[in-house]
Amino acid sequence: MSWTVIQQSLPIFEKAFWLTLKLSCYGIIGASLLGLFASFIRYFQIPVAKQLVNVYIELSRNTPLLIQLFFIYYAFPEIGLKIPAETSGIIGLIFLGGSYMAEAFSGGLDGVPKVQIESGKAIGLSNLQLARYVIFPQGLALSVPAIAANVIFLIKETSIFTVIAIPELTNTALDQIGMYYHTDESLFVLVIGYAIILIPLSLILTWLERRARYGTFGH
């Protein structure tokens, strides 16, 4: 292991680091919106849309991201839909993450005690008010731990983007190994790179979880 090699490769890893963060951010935001939307459809039992959402969730949860990416990146062009690598990666991450986020939100919404909803009805809230003031604030707080777990999961999944040649962290490390045989150094920087993103994030998310719990239960 040589420190000069590490130092020399740092600029290129820095670029990869920001790319990983950028793609993760787009993916996570997209997945959260998709998941929120899907969980509303499920919660309000909207016919037809509900069945579609269920099919989507099962397909997305029971297949690996790698094959989803291959399908988007290699198979779609054959039916006339060419999508650049980075966009394919983000679409793949949203497709995968949407179902995990939907399950997280659904879990939270289903966790709101029945007595809360009945009390809301008893004081004469309309359905919309019930959703706005009773179900969502409590349900979303309940879903925070599952969402936090998904965020970390999705960031880790970006390492699979390497298979469609997006120069994120893992791909960059493999490149360095392939070109210069700096195996130990590259793998070391790679692990540190993920640790820099994930360790502080998991601490922040634990803190957030505790705050959300405080908001719900007051202890």
Next chain:
Amino acid sequence: MAHSGINILFEGRNLTRLLGGLWISAKIAFIAIVLGILLGIILGMLRTLKNPLLRVILRLYLEFFRIVPTVVLLFLFYYILPQNFHINLNAEVVATLVFTLWVAAEMSDIVRSGLISVPRHQVDAGKAIGLTTPQLYRYVLLPQSIQLMIPATINLTTRVIKTTSLLLLISVMDVINVGQQIIEANNQHYQNGAFWIYGFIFILYFILCYPLSVWARYIERKEKLRNNG
């Protein structure tokens, strides 16, 4: 005559080769799950003991395997074992080893959280009637927590099956690797080979994982009903 794309699956020995690739993935997943669960149960039980040093070490082990993405774990073992420790294993063995250690880490957390969810008075009652520690685990803690652990373990199994898709990165001849070869070899005759082959593999993974997810959800629901009723 124009080729219909789906025929690429039935050309020559393509289908048998794809299923052969799937068999290799399945074999690695199966061995890793069995060994990983056994190791994970032991580690999970150790994590409930009151030895601070042991707890810290096992916690670090878990966090390492949680924070480092599985792709990176595969590369770490694939490159570092031969280069720095002069241990030359073939890619399938490396994959089995990585998956086993990863499953053991995740399993240890499932077992630990199951065990600590058993009410405290059950343990005290067991001690009061003079059970030894192994008896306490065997007759009190494990039977009461196993129902909680089963759905999480099944979900872990589906995750392992899905993660076998990464095997091609360390050049194991898994189903996706075989698929890529077939697509390249038939490039001349089948312009949309990727569509059919990757579509087929997509469905294969779905067929493997979907029943397991349904089963896990069924057990979870049953358990919830039993607790509420």
